Amino acid sequence: LEECTTVQNEIGRVLDDTGMILDSASVKLATIRRELRISFDRLHSKITNIATSQANAKYLQEPIVTQRNGRYVIPLKAEHKGRIPGVVHDQSSSGATLFIEPLTTVELNNRYRELQIEEENEIRRILAALSEMVGESADKISHTVEVLAYLDLVFARAKYAESLDANEPHLVAFRTDMANPQHPGGTIQLMNARHPLLDQQKVVPTDVELDDNTFMLIITGPNTGGKTVALKTIGLMTLMAQCGLHLPAAQGTTLSVFEDVYADIGDEQSIEQSLSTFSSHMTNIIQILKLANPRSLVILDELGAGTDPAEGSALARSLLIHFLERGVTTIVTTHHPELKAFGYERPGVRNASVEFDVETLAPTYRLMVGIPGRSNALAIASRLGLPADIIEQARGMVATEDLKVDDLLDEIQKTRDEIRHLLSRKQEEEAEID
Numbered sequence: 001l002e003e004c005t006t007v008q009n010e011i012g013r014v015l016d017d018t019g020m021i022l023d024s025a026s027v028k029l030a031t032i033r034r035e036l037r038i039s040f041d042r043l044h045s046k047i048t049n050i051a052t053s054q055a056n057a058k059y060l061q062e063p064i065v066t067q068r069n070g071r072y073v074i075p076l077k078a079e080h081k082g083r084i085p086g087v088v089h090d091q092s093s094s095g096a097t098l099f100i101e102p103l104t105t106v107e108l109n110n111r112y113r114e115l116q117i118e119e120e121n122e123i124r125r126i127l128a129a130l131s132e133m134v135g136e137s138a139d140k141i142s143h144t145v146e147v148l149a150y151l152d153l154v155f156a157r158a159k160y161a162e163s164l165d166a167n168e169p170h171l172v173a174f175r176t177d178m179a180n181p182q183h184p185g186g187t188i189q190l191m192n193a194r195h196p197l198l199d200q201q202k203v204v205p206t207d208v209e210l211d212d213n214t215f216m217l218i219i220t221g222p223n224t225g226g227k228t229v230a231l232k233t234i235g236l237m238t239l240m241a242q243c244g245l246h247l248p249a250a251q252g253t254t255l256s257v258f259e260d261v262y263a264d265i266g267d268e269q270s271i272e273q274s275l276s277t278f279s280s281h282m283t284n285i286i287q288i289l290k291l292a293n294p295r296s297l298v299i300l301d302e303l304g305a306g307t308d309p310a311e312g313s314a315l316a317r318s319l320l321i322h323f324l325e326r327g328v329t330t331i332v333t334t335h336h337p338e339l340k341a342f343g344y345e346r347p348g349v350r351n352a353s354v355e356f357d358v359e360t361l362a363p364t365y366r367l368m369v370g371i372p373g374r375s376n377a378l379a380i381a382s383r384l385g386l387p388a389d390i391i392e393q394a395r396g397m398v399a400t401e402d403l404k405v406d407d408l409l410d411e412i413q414k415t416r417d418e419i420r421h422l423l424s425r426k427q428e429e430e431a432e433i434d
Helices: 005-014 027-052 054-059 103-136 138-164 227-242 277-291 309-325 338-345 377-383 388-397 400-433
Strands: 066-068 071-077 086-091 097-102 170-172 188-193 206-210 216-220 254-256 260-264 296-300 329-334 349-357 362-369
Touching (some): 188 227, 206 227, 216 309, 227 260, 227 349, 309 329, 338 349
Parallel strands (some): 216 349
Antiparallel strands (some): 188 206
């Protein structure tokens, strides 16, 4: 920081803490302001006496003093015009009141106005001199402001990190030694990542890792289950890290620095352009297709939604193939069950889902990487009390392979729950021993 003591002292001598010019800024200004106070007292006393005089009461709308065009005036009833000699400066909108400056106060008003002009001129001169002094030290001041702005940013980052109980992420370069030759080399490894805008005491942490073989993640699951929150968390963690911020995530979180982050999230219909949900999404995706490259991160919410399911699914699949072949790191959420198979068929792609507790009929908001989302419609309907014969009839209409997959996913989820329960018990026992 470069000191500008002379400028600092001069500013302190001329201005108060609110930026107003002090009387002591110059001898002339002090004299003018002293005369201004005396002049005002004389003027105000004289015109107040006229306004409150009993002899004038019947001519005035009110016994008050006001201002018009910078002159002190009194409100005279229009029908009594001429009863009090003076200069008319204004009239009310109804025309019932004339605002006059009594002749006996004209000279006092003139003197007061002259002193106001003298004060304005002296203030202008003082500020010009001060500005010239500041200008001579402009380079020093600019450098100091830049340093202070940087320090302020550092402290703001630190304060924000402390409020989120955040940790410094490990930033790594794009790698060239990936197991999958199509892999662009970007790294995303989030450990207990928490969406920074949600209640940090209630938010369910998210774990995401794209390994050496994976650079596309397809997240499936029910509505309001947390798919979009997981998607936004991944995007925000990436952008926060690239802004130099610590992340609300556990130590060990590792990210690459992507050149661009493109996102199409949410149902933002364009009323102005009369675009439907589907058209709005497609407009964004077309732009992303033009710009995305292997150093980009693409985030797409509800890919293929808002149109015929069959066509939407086919289009979503085609888009994913395109991003995959171009080697673009891509995270998507979708409702289309057909895309679950895509996650197993193609190298570089991995499924994920948000967990749903059929017992409580509520999402747990946990992201399970490696497991596709399952359909819970029959289980939820049964839990809510739909007759068993209807449930069984519906099951008979579902393809046997789909039921087997759902049953398998159900078993996997139960196993995960048991493992989680055992780990929790083990941690509690270890805590008691300690």
